[in-house]
Amino acid sequence: MDVNKAKTIRLQIKRTMENLEKNNYGVSYVNLISDLVPLFSSLIEKGSVVGASGSVSLSESGLIDFVKNYDCTFIERYSPLYTKEELHEKNMQHLSSDIYLASANAITQRGEIYCVDGSNNRLAALLYGPKKVYIIVGQNKIVNNLKEAVNRVKQLAAPANAIRLDRDTYCVKHGHCVAPLFDDKHLMSIPVGACEKGICSSFLVLGRQSIKERIHVIIVGEELGY
Numbered sequence: 284m285d286v287n288k289a290k291t292i293r294l295q296i297k298r299t300m301e302n303l304e305k306n307n308y309g310v311s312y313v314n315l316i317s318d319l320v321p322l323f324s325s326l327i328e329k330g331s332v333v334g335a336s337g338s339v340s341l342s343e344s345g346l347i348d349f350v351k352n353y354d355c356t357f358i359e360r361y362s363p364l365y366t367k368e369e370l371h372e373k374n375m376q377h378l379s380s381d382i383y384l385a386s387a388n389a390i391t392q393r394g395e396i397y398c399v400d401g402s403n404n405r406l407a408a409l410l411y412g413p414k415k416v417y418i419i420v421g422q423n424k425i426v427n428n429l430k431e432a433v434n435r436v437k438q439l440a441a442p443a444n445a446i447r448l449d450r451d452t453y454c455v456k457h458g459h460c461v462a463p464l465f466d467d468k469h470l471m472s473i474p475v476g477a478c479e480k481g482i483c484s485s486f487l488v489l490g491r492q493s494i495k496e497r498i499h500v501i502i503v504g505e506e507l508g509y
């Protein structure tokens with residue numbers, strides 16, 4: 284990467300971390316994806332009960348494989364054999380876990396976290412329940428503000444996830460949301476009936492937290508997930 288561009292991104296990460304800290308998040312930075320496991324192994328306590336959301340970032344991070352082989356209890360929510368009821372039970376167990384791992388759809392330089400869910404299990408765990416939440420994001424998810432966060436989801440994150448999940452949606456065919464435009468009055472909403480089979484049900488902005496460092500954001504100086 285061009286040295287000037289790299290320096291600019293580094294400054295944006297620094298500002299993001301400072302504002303996350305002011306908003307009561309724990310924050311860490313690692314240069315490389317391969318640095319994540321060594322960092323996380325210094326943060327996790329043996330015997331912890333660990334849950335994790337579905338996330339391309341987490342899969343690419345190596346952390347899921349790490350916790351599966353670590354001296355902890357990992358609540359696996361992915362199995363083609365699970366019934367709907369069993370999957371619900373796993374999601375409920377995540378809410379009382381010691382540690383919950385997730386990613387976010389965007390992090391603003393103002394220190395906000397933006398997430399969009401289809402079934403809301405990740406949003407529920409981010410909001411309340413797990414004693415500690417680690418959010419792992421690549422530098423590609425840092426945006427200036429919430430409008431850019433919404434745009435990022437509509438133009439990239441949700442279409443890519445809908446393709447991954449093999450959904451029959453407008454964005455799968457066209458590469459952007461059926462409602463790509465938005466304004467101050469319609470920041471997040473999808474027009475009624477515009478996307479019946481979509482993955483964008485709920486829109487969460489996490490701002491200043493009342494419980495200091497319950498949520499810990501780890502930023503990676505590489506591209507991770509989408």
Ligand code: SF4
Nearest residue numbers: 441454460478481483
């Ligand atoms: S609302 Fe529907 S079309 Fe728009 S990004 Fe989400 S899944 Fe795709």
